[in-house]
Amino acid sequence: MTIRILGAGVMGLAIATELSTRGHAVELVDPQPAPGPHACSWWAGGMLAPYCERESAEEPVERHGLAAIDWWHRHTGCVSHTGTLVLTLSRDRGELTRFARRSRGHQAVDGAAIAALEPDLGGRFTTGLFYPDEAHLSPRAALSELRRRLVARGVAFHLTPPAPTPELSIDARGLAARDALPDLRGVRGEMLVLRCPEVSLSRPVRLLHPRIPLYVVPRGDGIFMLGATMIESDRRGVVTARSLLELLSAAYALHPAFGEAEVLETGADARPAFPDNLPRLRRRGATLFANGLYRHGFLLSPAVATMAADHLETGILPEFMDEVSQ
Ligand SMILES: Cc1cc2nc3c(=O)[nH]c(=O)nc-3n(C[C@H](O)[C@H](O)[C@H](O)COP(=O)(O)OP(=O)(O)OC[C@H]3O[C@@H](n4cnc5c(N)ncnc54)[C@H](O)[C@@H]3O)c2cc1C
Numbered sequence: 001m002t003i004r005i006l007g008a009g010v011m012g013l014a015i016a017t018e019l020s021t022r023g024h025a026v027e028l029v030d031p032q033p034a035p036g037p038h039a040c041s042w043w044a045g046g047m048l049a050p051y052c053e054r055e056s057a058e059e060p061v062e063r064h065g066l067a068a069i070d071w072w073h074r075h076t077g078c079v080s081h082t083g084t085l086v087l088t089l090s091r092d093r094g095e096l097t098r099f100a101r102r103s104r105g106h107q108a109v110d111g112a113a114i115a116a117l118e119p120d121l122g123g124r125f126t127t128g129l130f131y132p133d134e135a136h137l138s139p140r141a142a143l144s145e146l147r148r149r150l151v152a153r154g155v156a157f158h159l160t161p162p163a164p165t166p167e168l169s170i171d172a173r174g175l176a177a178r179d180a181l182p183d184l185r186g187v188r189g190e191m192l193v194l195r196c197p198e199v200s201l202s203r204p205v206r207l208l209h210p211r212i213p214l215y216v217v218p219r220g221d222g223i224f225m226l227g228a229t230m231i232e233s234d235r236r237g238v239v240t241a242r243s244l245l246e247l248l249s250a251a252y253a254l255h256p257a258f259g260e261a262e263v264l265e266t267g268a269d270a271r272p273a274f275p276d277n278l279p280r281l282r283r284r285g286a287t288l289f290a291n292g293l294y295r296h297g298f299l300l301s302p303a304v305a306t307m308a309a310d311h312l313e314t315g316i317l318p319e320f321m322d323e324v325s326q
Pocket of ligand 1: 174191268
């Protein structure tokens with residue numbers, strides 16, 4: 001039996017990878033021929049930051065997110081395991097105390113330790129938090145690599161569903177699945193990509209701020225991804241002037257050289273999210289829905305994929321499954 005997966009974003013590709021690694025025959029259907037800007041996954045920062053995310057997320061995000069780092073190591077060659085640095089401007093020191101209280105897995109760092117970790121930030125910050133066990137990846141490289149490895153294993157990718165209808169389908173269409181999942185909503189995220197060869201960073205840096213938190217993810221060769229807004233809206237498309245202004249101001253506060261950066265790209269998409277911002281598996285007859293990755297697409301897709309595969313193999317009802325019907 002070949003299992004059909006609808007959607008080749010990070011959710012569909014992760015499930016296809018998990019199932020095919022376990023020896024199951026799978027095929028993917030996506031109207032787009034390759035990973036690209038049509039999918040929310042294209043715009044992600046790629047932070048694998050279970051401890052930092054726990055600051056504002058439920059416990060399962062940390063637990064399953066920790067296991068995700070190993071999953072991405074096993075299935076791609078593009079994980080950087082260099083931790084996360086969390087900083088704040090001196091006037092926002094209270095934010096750092098609050099962040100430390102609400103997360104684990106960190107070490108307090110002073111100005112000298114910050115300079116040792118990130119020499120280009122030396123002398124600019126006197127206190128911060130370092131999360132040594134966190135990681136990051138380039139989402140675009142990771143999506144392409146999952147796809148390439150699946151193709152090498154003989155997995156077919158179709159632009160339209162081929163006949164006949166399969167015995168089992170997995171719906172991983174992201175926000176497009178709202179036609180079947182009415183409690184799915186969009187949470188808009190805006191990002192930009194800068195080229196700034198004057199700054200070199202080895203790891204994602206988060207700059208806490210009561211209103212405009214920023215993260216900067218280094219992509220190598222002087223390229224940085226800056227993100228990301230969190231707006232209750234399913235509007236996709238271009239970045240607003242306000243968000244651009246706020247993200248760039250925060251980057252400038254992190255390092256003034258970002259003021260001279262070239263803006264290579266701006267983009268926005270709507271993260272698929274359920275009301276509690278945790279993912280869901282739903283079984284309706286011959287269809288298994290996998291969705292609601294919210295801001296944790298790369299962090300939680302390995303757990304959802306593993307649970308989906310376990311469910312299909314054993315019939316167990318995994319943690320993220322909240323519906324089984326005929
Ligand atoms: C700015 C921004 C930053 C982010 N940063 C991070 C981060 O640092 N770490 C992290 O873990 N997550 C991050 N995320 C969240 C992450 O991007 C999402 O959770 C994730 O991309 C959702 O993946 P998905 O596969 O469910 O949906 P998508 O990536 O949208 O994929 C859905 C796929 O379904 C296809 N499709 C649509 N209709 C059909 C159909 N009828 N039949 C078949 N296929 C169809 C689409 O073409 C698409 O390829 C970020 C998101 C944004 C917007």
